[in-house]
Amino acid sequence: MTGTVTNQQEDITPDMLKSKDKPRVSWQVLFTLLMFFYMYLPILVLGVYSFNESAYGAGWEGFTWKWYLKLFGDSRVLTALQNSLTVAFCAVAIAAVIGTLMAVGLARYRFPLQSLYRGVAYLPLIIPDIAIAVATLVFLAVIGIPLSLWTIVAAHVVFCLAYVALVVSSRISALDPHLEEAALDLGATPVQAFIQVLLPELMPAIISGCLLSFVLSMDDFLIASFTAGTGATTLPMEIFSRIRTGVKPDINALSVMLMIVSGVVAFVAELLRYRSEQKRFK
Known part of the structure; x- marks a missing residue:
């Protein structure tokens, strides 16, 4: 019985322990993040340009609250x-x-x-x-x-x-x-x-x-x-x-x-x- 436990412990290598400690990011998480980025990027751009000093141009000319x-x-x-x-x-x-x-x-x-x-x-x-x-x-x-x-x-x-x-x-x-x-x-x-x-x-x-x-x-x-x-x-x-x-x-x-x-x-x-x-x- 003791020999079996010892053999199982020997089978666990340091590389396996390291792989368990590494966080794994699944493709579902990446896809979800990509979809959220795709949906909310226009809103983020809209929010940023609402503080743009420029009244007509698309270029950034400075931060302002005047609008x-x-x-x-x-x-x-x-x-x-x-x-x-x-x-x-x-x-x-x-x-x-x-x-x-x-x-x-x-x-x-x-x-x-x-x-x-x-x-x-x-x-x-x-x-x-x-x-x-x-x-x-x-x-x-x-x-x-x-x-x-x-x-x-x-x-x-x-x-x-x-x-x-x-x-x-x-x-x-x-x-x-x-x-x-x-x-x-x-x-x-x-x-x-x-x-x-x-x-x-x-x-x-x-x-x-x-x-x-x-x-x-x-x-x-x-x-x-x-x-x-x-x-x-x-x-x-x-x-x-x-x-x-x-x-x-x-x-x-x-x-x-x-x-x-x-x-x-x-x-x-x-x-x-x-x-x-x-x-x-x-």
């Missing part, structure tokens, strides 16, 4: 930002209420053609934006509603509603349906059971869906450009109107700020979803 400071004095950008925030907040608020009720209704009640209704409710997730934009424009023209900032809100509610309902429905499907039954057995009304029992459990998913919808609404250009009235210019529309004559550093700075805000909002939404999942499995 970021210039944005806060640009009345057109501030007006477009105000319009985008108004559209996003209004659309998300409406979609949060209707989307939550729709998700609860589809999960808790049974009615004819329920599967068909569920599929139709989630269609805005897969329909191209150009189709939604054209359909909304034709509908508004048929019923005779003039285009304005509020027609953008109505159009954004369509896809925001689907995103909120999808996130909430994924959460409600994992909840115990007997919680509401227990509340009803203890004397609560259906409204009280919904507000005091079901709604607190759904709140992380509702907030996560609202944050996701808010980012999508702020970034939307195609639907807003089709449904906007005179003077109802959102921030993506303002950016597009300026880059047609060339990309300038102030637009670079604005794009960097939008990406940072969108990233923070998306991170918060994902954090809320993750904490909700962790709480569910505890």
Whole structure:
């Protein structure tokens, strides 16, 4: 027995020990790093050139903060930002209420053609934006509603509603349906059971869906450009109107700020979803 162990130890050479100590980088890691570099290199270049002193040339002429400071004095950008925030907040608020009720209704009640209704409710997730934009424009023209900032809100509610309902429905499907039954057995009304029992459990998913919808609404250009009235210019529309004559550093700075805000909002939404999942499995 001792001789066998001794022979196995003798078979382990110093070269084998060195090879074990060397870290090995697999091709999957290299491929992942390459893909991340490919995706985020344009964003990195955009961020660097937002601090470029040069207003027109692609060459680097020095570091400056003036393009970021210039944005806060640009009345057109501030007006477009105000319009985008108004559209996003209004659309998300409406979609949060209707989307939550729709998700609860589809999960808790049974009615004819329920599967068909569920599929139709989630269609805005897969329909191209150009189709939604054209359909909304034709509908508004048929019923005779003039285009304005509020027609953008109505159009954004369509896809925001689907995103909120999808996130909430994924959460409600994992909840115990007997919680509401227990509340009803203890004397609560259906409204009280919904507000005091079901709604607190759904709140992380509702907030996560609202944050996701808010980012999508702020970034939307195609639907807003089709449904906007005179003077109802959102921030993506303002950016597009300026880059047609060339990309300038102030637009670079604005794009960097939008990406940072969108990233923070998306991170918060994902954090809320993750904490909700962790709480569910505890």
